[in-house]
Amino acid sequence: MQIFHLNYPNDYKIKTEPTSMAVGYFDGVHKGHQEVINKAIEVAEQQNHKRGVMTFHPHPLSVLKGTQLTDFLITSLDEKIELFNQMDIDYLYIVEFNKDLAKLSPNEFVDKFFVDLNVKHVVGGFDFSFGHKGSGKIQQMDEYAGDRLTYSVVNKVTFEDEKISSTRIRETLDHGEMDLTEKLLGRPFSISAEVIKGHQRGRTIGYPTANLDISVEHKLPKVGIYAVRASVNGQRYFGMANIGYNPTFTNDIQRPIVEVYLFEFNKDIYGEIIEVEFYKYIRNEEKFNDVESLIERMKEDEKETKKFFQIQT
Numbered sequence: 001m002q003i004f005h006l007n008y009p010n011d012y013k014i015k016t017e018p019t020s021m022a023v024g025y026f027d028g029v030h031k032g033h034q035e036v037i038n039k040a041i042e043v044a045e046q047q048n049h050k051r052g053v054m055t056f057h058p059h060p061l062s063v064l065k066g067t068q069l070t071d072f073l074i075t076s077l078d079e080k081i082e083l084f085n086q087m088d089i090d091y092l093y094i095v096e097f098n099k100d101l102a103k104l105s106p107n108e109f110v111d112k113f114f115v116d117l118n119v120k121h122v123v124g125g126f127d128f129s130f131g132h133k134g135s136g137k138i139q140q141m142d143e144y145a146g147d148r149l150t151y152s153v154v155n156k157v158t159f160e161d162e163k164i165s166s167t168r169i170r171e172t173l174d175h176g177e178m179d180l181t182e183k184l185l186g187r188p189f190s191i192s193a194e195v196i197k198g199h200q201r202g203r204t205i206g207y208p209t210a211n212l213d214i215s216v217e218h219k220l221p222k223v224g225i226y227a228v229r230a231s232v233n234g235q236r237y238f239g240m241a242n243i244g245y246n247p248t249f250t251n252d253i254q255r256p257i258v259e260v261y262l263f264e265f266n267k268d269i270y271g272e273i274i275e276v277e278f279y280k281y282i283r284n285e286e287k288f289n290d291v292e293s294l295i296e297r298m299k300e301d302e303k304e305t306k307k308f309f310q311i312q313t
Contacts, residue, residue, distance in 0.1 A: 001085050007096045008104070012112065019091055020044035020121040021052035021114075024128055025059065028074035029083040031186045032125060032157035032164040037087055039152055040123040044090075049120055052091040053084050054113070059217075060097050069217045074169055074185075076218055079192055093117070106136025110144040122151040159184055176222035176281035188229075188277040191218065191258065195269045198259065207298055209242070209259035210269060212276070216255065223256055227280040227305040230262055232269060237262040238309050240301055241276060244285035263302075263311070280308050 006012040022040035026033045037053060044051040057077050062069050075083065077094070084092050095101065095113065104112070109131045114122055122145075124138035136144065141151040157164050164184050172181040173189065181189045191214060198211035210230075214220070220243055228241045239262035245253040260276055282301055288294040306313055 001089050001092055003081065003092045003094065005094050005096070006113070008098070008101045008112065012095075013116065016050065016052075016091055016118050018047075018049045018118055018120045019052040020047060020049040020123070021054055021091075021093070021117075021119045022123045023054040023130075024125060026053070026055050026080060027059070027166040028169050028185060029080060030074075030164055030166065030169060030184055031159070032154075034087075034186060035157050036123050036125050036154045037084075037089075039154055040121070041087070041089075043121045043123065043152065047121065050090040051088070052093065052119065053087075053089050054093040054095060055080060055084075056095050056097040058097060060102070062217075063097050063099065064102065071216070071219055072170070073215075073217045074166055074173075074189075074219050076192070076215060079190070082192070103132055106131030106140075107144050109136060110141070115145065115148050120149050122149060123154060124151070125154050126156055170219055173219055173221045176224060176226075178221070178226070178278050178280055181221075182279075188279055189221065190275050190277040191220075192273055192275040193258075195272050195274060197270060198257070207261045207295075208266070209261045210274065212258040212260065212274075214258055220256055220258065221278055222281065224284045225282040225301050226278045227282060227308045228260060229277045229279065229309075230260055231275040231277075232262070232265075232267075232272065237265050238305070238311060239263050239265070240282070240298075240305050241278065242285065263306070280305075 004014055020040045020043040022037040024033065024036060041051045059069055059073065081092065122141065128138045130136040138151065138153050162168065169181055169184050172184065178189060191212065193212040193214045195210045196213045223244045226241045228239050230237050230239060239260055241258060241260045243256050243258050245256060282304055288297065
């Protein structure tokens with residue numbers, strides 16, 4: 001997969017082969033997004049085009065509101081890139097969303113980011129808009145492009161009679177509904193992050209954890225204990241994750257931290273990027289009167305997690 005970083009008005013002109021391209025922000029790359037991308041792939045195969053995806057970074061809301069998003073993005077840019085790569089895309093266009101780009105009219109946007117990039121077919125979701133204040137609609141592409149390209153509109157994708165959307169997935173994460181989240185995403189919710197040093201309390205109580213360095217923009221599931229599976233250097237391990245504030249030990253943590261305890265694992269992985277998949281919400285985070293009570297409860301959590309994963313003990 002070739003990746004092109006485009007920045008308007010400074011650096012956005014490139015030469016590529018004829019392309020069928022899916023366009024959208026695609027936060028989460030959920031099942032609705034996958035329909036859009038798969039449609040672009042289908043047309044590419046029919047027309048002998050390159051398979052393309054265009055996404056934007058940073059999130060338009062952060063630019064238009066002039067503030068950093070917090071606890072919002074279902075997928076980081078790196079996570080999205082990996083998901084697109086798994087879909088066997090040829091070209092990935094990452095367009096920097098800035099105020100100059102936001103001022104473009106729909107016609108200017110189509111000229112510069114579709115026609116000039118040799119895009120022959122554009123695929124968008126039914127609610128995709130572009131151009132100044134979102135005034136451009138994918139359904140009106142004929143007005144902007146004429147006969148210079150063709151386009152497809154993917155209708156609303158639903159689950160249990162409700163639209164699959166990034167907003168809906170954020171709500172399921174807020175409730176710790178990992179099974180429903182997985183159905184909407186088409187895969188378990190996951191976070192990829194670097195392992196950093198924490199207070200190292202876990203190793204003193206027999207539960208050494210990997211602390212994850214997660215951007216404040218990244219959405220976190222509901223505070224609590226989870227059954228997880230992590231990928232570390234190509235190997236996969238079952239384990240438990242705690243998302244929370246460590247109330248037994250401290251009261252000065254502002255944002256929930258994510259700590260992962262992996263079964264049958266004792267390697268030093270500081271500085272490594274690991275991917276953690278969240279499968280089941282076990283319980284809420286609690287404040288214990290003493291460390292012994294915490295350890296006893298963690299032993300119960302471990303039993304429940306191993307039962308969920310059908311791990312023999």
